[in-house]
Amino acid sequence: MVPNRKPTIAFPPNDFYRQDHKMYVATDCIVFGYDSNDLKLLLFQRKLSPFKGEWSLIGTFVHLDESIDVAAERVLEQTTGLTNIFMEQTLAYGHVKRDPGYRCISIAKYALIRLDEHDKKSVEQYGAKWFSLDDLPPMILDHQQMINDALDMLKEKAKKQPVGFELLPKKFTLPQLQRLYELIYQKEIDSRNFRKKVLSLNILIKLQEKDKSNSKKGAFLYKFNSRKYNQYFTNGFNFDT
Amino acid sequence: MVPNRKPTIAFPPNDFYRQDHKMYVATDCIVFGYDSNDLKLLLFQRKLSPFKGEWSLIGTFVHLDESIDVAAERVLEQTTGLTNIFMEQTLAYGHVKRDPGYRCISIAKYALIRLDEHDKKSVEQYGAKWFSLDDLPPMILDHQQMINDALDMLKEKAKKQPVGFELLPKKFTLPQLQRLYELIYQKEIDSRNFRKKVLSLNILIKLQEKDKSNSKKGAFLYKFNSRKYNQYFTNGFNFDT
């Protein structure tokens, strides 16, 4: 600290409206998808320069007449056909040289998507591809860093709010839900403790049907109690495992 | 969700380098200060249009040749004379109409400052003023929202990492530390439980001196064990109160 330096006031600055302070603003989406087995990330292989052929997050410039949120929704719809996707802002990346071509800052957001076969295929037709989180290719710019940061924030979020609705199908089994949490937290969870805790939240409704796709015995299907779910979503809970 | 709409690819877009996508990028600082009694916020009364005379956070445009972080450090130094201040990014605000004059997004950051008399006065000379958190004036644009969001994030941070170094003087008393946490969490804390918990972290070193400025009996002064402090800062802890 240099408390003895004489302060001078910067705001309001004299440089208001100076054209040469304008720059590009992009938004990049870290798209997480869950297919009841793996936590995946949607990446895009660039077809044009710059960085032709390299892997990148899905992103776009923010247009002058759209908010950052709308730009992110736009690029996500254009790449996946999906709308009304849960998204949450993470960080802004603003180093001068982060993009060697031009001055551009980027606001990163993560999105949570429930994967089904349709989504997987329709997305891959257009040069985008789902990668397992632990098997990512090299990416352009600071996109790996964005992913790391987004995953950290997703972990924090999962401790405080339920995340299942966005990633799981309407009906799901407890082993599926547990696996999702194991993938997010990147550690194993004791199934007895997990079931005890998640059931004590009264957030799940047990159905009479079983899903036998993963075992001979079959696992009971559950759905979310949406009233409880929204309540926890708004007020938070503690799911520290 | 509209999974049946045919996806079209937006990235790489055709609009690369289009001049009309450039916009202003600002950064606004939510400057928290603690004077061992109150948690305060530094606001600035604008001397020029637009918004002349109204209260605002301290902010500036990000220049083309400086990163967001550097811009924030610059405006903080210009307004307070302080350098090497702890700052943390919060959110980017990017609604189209958030600033009625021109398209401008803003990256908000919060800063933590230890207030002493010198700082208080030198800052106020230049039209900035410290306000108690619970007695803020109306502010321009979305600055109140930025403050609310920053305070939420500071609360979360305080649960996971020690925050004392940045806000407290080198020597401080346990009642001062407790009051800081009460102000951040905005609730009362039982002093017996607080002391038990904070002392069990082995993060404090008790000194032989007492501070008698707040009571006749006097309270023992402590300093941080910086090794432990940095360890907790890096690896986190749980301070849920």
Add this chain to the structure above:
DNA sequence: CCAAAAGTGTTACACGTACACCCATGA
């Protein structure tokens, strides 16, 4: 001597964690 703040311990309860076996079924 008294007002005002500093400092101190114990108990009850909730919660997290560790841990191992039986069940149902399709192949």
Add this chain to the structure above:
DNA sequence: TCATGGGTGTACGTGTAACACTTTTGG
């Protein structure tokens, strides 16, 4: 019948929360 994944209960320790009185000393 057996391999595979689904489902269940208990015991222990840790941490949190609630709670009230004594100490010090300047005025």
